[in-house]
Amino acid sequence: MTLLSYASIILRKSAALRYPFNCQGCANIVRNVTSGSVTTKTIHDVNTNVVKDVILFKYENPKFYKYMNLFAVVQYMFWSYLGIFAFSSLRDAPVDKSKIDDDTPWFRRINLGENKYRNTLGTLCVLIGFGSIAMIWMYTLKSVRYLILNKGGKHVTFVTYTPFGKNRIMKVPLEFVCCKESRVNARVQLPLKVKNTWMHYMLDVRGEFKNPLLFDSTAGLARKW
Known part of the structure; x- marks a missing residue:
């Protein structure tokens, strides 16, 4: 040599x-x-042309979503009751300004039965109740239970939780899925964006990536549309 x-x-x-x-x-x-x-x-x-359906990700925690949605329903009922009470039961009781001094609490200086206060309180309570249940339901619907690469490797199926315990299934072309973050760098949630849909689908990192390399080669890729 x-x-x-x-x-x-x-x-x-x-x-x-x-x-x-x-x-x-x-x-x-x-x-x-x-x-x-x-x-x-x-x-x-990696050969992504799989001969049968393959589970890429799995997160089994139905009790958590059950209790969370039960809490949302209770919150909705509570705030809705407060809103109805504000609209129907607050009476117009004008404040006697001659009896107001520096030691009078702030809530005794306000006539809560006046239209502007009654309508504001009632509307605010209803919005809080509706907003809380809407947020939790949306979070539940976007939480992925199973992510499945379908036979042939051209489509993936999202199986998500629902507020009432059943599964919600959506099959989309693989090229419509974009991973917004590296699987290794994700700390709490791994967001997946599906083209022409609102918000991101979330993969909880406490779940299990059944085929990590196959996931990285398919749904785990960052795509630009």
């Missing part, structure tokens, strides 16, 4: 030591090292 060959080998090894992560998908290589043999498979090597 000539001197030039030795120099070439040394340069290649030094470059490999200096730039060990100079390739896309190396994080996947590290995470997929098996005991007994080293796997050098990246997301570019």
Whole structure:
């Protein structure tokens, strides 16, 4: 072996030591090292043309959503009752200004039965009740229970929770799904955006990625439309 060959080998090894992560998908290589043999498979090597439906993500926690939606219903009933009470039971009782002094509490200086106060309180209570149940229901409908890559690898199915305990199923083309954050960097929720839909679908990181490399190669990609 000539001197030039030795120099070439040394340069290649030094470059490999200096730039060990100079390739896309190396994080996947590290995470997929098996005991007994080293796997050098990246997301570019994954065959996404699956022969049957494959579960990519799973998060089973129905009790949490059941109790959360029960709380939302109770809040809605409570605030709605306060709103109806404000509209129907607050009476117009003008304040006698001659009896007001510096020691009089602020609530005794206000005539809550006056139209502007009664209507404001009633409307505010109704809005709080409706807003609380709407937020919790929307959060429930956007929380993913199962994410399934369908046979052929061209579509994914979102199975989400619902306020009344049943599943909500939506099948969309894979190219309509965009992952907004790296699965590794997500701390609480991993957001997935589906084209032509409102808000993001959320994958709770406490769930289980059943096929992480396949997820990274399909639904876990960031797409631009």
